Amino acid sequence: MAAKRPRTQMSEQDAHKRVTNFLEVALGYTLEEAKLEATRCIDCKNPRCVTECPVGVDIPRFIKQLEAEDLDGAFDTIYNDNILPAICGRVCPQESQCEGACILGIKGEPVSIGALERFIGDHGMNNNLADITVPEEKPQRVAVVGSGPAGLANAASLRKKGYKVTVFEALHAYGGVLNYGIPDFRLPKDIVKKEIENLKEMGVKFVKNAIIGKSITIEQLKEDGYEAIFIGSGAGLPSGLGIPGENYNGVYFANEFLTRVNLMRSRNFPQAATPVKLGDTVAVVGGGNVAMDAARTAKRIGAKRVIVIYRRDEASLPARLDEIHHAKQEGIEFNLLHNPVEIYGKDYEVTAVKCEKMKLGEPDSSGRRRPLPTGEFETFDINAIIISIGQKPNPIIKQNTMDLDTHDWGGIKVDETLKTSLEGVYAGGDAVTGAATVILAMGAGKDAAKHMHDFLQTNR
């Protein structure tokens, strides 16, 4: 039976070669490979995969369309629920979502849903299949704060309903983490650009260098005639370790390091004027996607040795499996069950990091076994260290918006319609949940759009 076959492997750039460039690692399926993989899906009556996809993509339907070589139809099927398939196919944590639930995964390997979605997403992009027509324009104006996946999805959905939509972005480039965080070798920036071009063609206005809360307040947006507002400002504020030595030179937060390399293109220094400096041996603290991106980027800009330091065990690494696998192929070393306790420096420049070895205890609230200190230590000599242990929602909007309720940890409070404590103001994505995923942010943007539409209709 087709389903029993192992997954169709996607070809990849050779590990030795790819650590010298920023080109995409996974090369994508050919049509033949995609069709072959599609035949593995057994078209379940009650597809478990769909239930676990945060936006409920009709997975079996698009896969069967693909199998029948109705690629345009397959694109329409996905696009109906997910306007960023080329992106989600590449970055969704499939193993804990759609693929993790696939029935084939019980006895063998799940269908490569992400790879198939990527294939169809690319097909749609190459052939301009995204439907950018807009129904009759409505007079009402809507403001979207932030151009990450939450903001983009919200803007697209509301534009589709005919509203005049303006996206305000704090930085000089659009895409949020898709642009400044996730590196090209996982998500080529052309894809993000193209998605934004589509929205522009649809008539969505984009304003860069506009910090809501500073350049224009939420209050002023309302005064300017925006009848509904969506806040998709993300979770940009990096968390530190809170250990001695954290402010030495050579200690980067992942956001700074990735922003230098991606947004400011310091890998083209001095053509691009923003430098980045690492040295030969680099430690990366953390085990999520951000840590993997930082580690692999460090390797690509010339670090000879990159060690990941993570306080739990391998099974607890929160990063996508593909990324962990790729990192290992690229020679990234993993020091699991190690917890940094002090950063040493000389003349205010980092020289070493001291770690406590950890052991596993009882499961904690996250269901993973809690790391416990052992009293044994190990010190690594390093030239730079990149801290990648999490981000919190950015405080700027909160600080400048009276009566916007937030949680103690900074997340914006919303009700079940994603409405904030302010009339006509909605929020979604990382700004509400804390650091999460692209697809959840996109889903929230879309959801909020529905409720904003209801609000705008009754508000007429």
Place this chain on the structure above:
Amino acid sequence: MYKITEKKVLNKDIDFMTIDAPLVAKNAKPGHFIILRVDEDGERIPLTIADIKGDQVDIIYQKMGYSTQLLGTKEKGDTISDFVGPLGQAAHIKDKKHVVGVAGGVGAAPILPQLRAYKEQGTKVTLILGARNKDYLILKDTFESLCDKVIYTTDDGSYGEKGLVTAPLEDILKTDDTIDHVIAIGPVIMMKFVAKMATAHKRSVDVSLNPIMIDGTGMCGNCRVEIGGKTYFACIDGPDFPGEAVDYDGLMKRQNYYKDKEHECYMRLDNHGS
């Protein structure tokens, strides 16, 4: 693109520029700063908002390294790629009777809006303005009409007192009891010693910290400064802070981290020129 509507060369190293930037002008207050990028390959560099007139924003910058020199090649009528703000916390204008401003070099620019705000609320304002030589004393006329008293120092004695700003500061702190607050803006080393002196003479002191920044919105953490053992992000928590417990030495080291890299960029600037 943001249009340069005015440019003046104040001296060999320092320019004045006005940029048409309604989104920055709308909510700007004393103490706020902007971040700009000269061109599409440019660094994001922070500069204090010197003044606002309608939609126009004034900046005054010292041509230190690559980016500020590149900015200096732009003329009235040219455009720059990006200009965003207002950033940071507006200066906290405190209820004081007599404030002494101490400005070094281009620090005269960022201190101006603060002194103006103090003056407007009725506070007596004395300024000590220090520079390398008399050509580098900027905004003299503006300060003389604004402040109750201006004391000048130059390194070479070509104008005012010869020496550092801390000498006249010590004199007036000793002799004038009405002084209840000091604001220092200038090179970190100057702020360090001014803060030390103000503290020794039991006066409160505010400084304006200028670490390297990228986004200016709290996203990257590049701008962190250590104050009393705690870490702050200068772009969202500052740039103005009480000066008593700042780790000035750390700040200086962090500012200089990319100094060697700057050299490579300079070589590009030379190519630009030729």
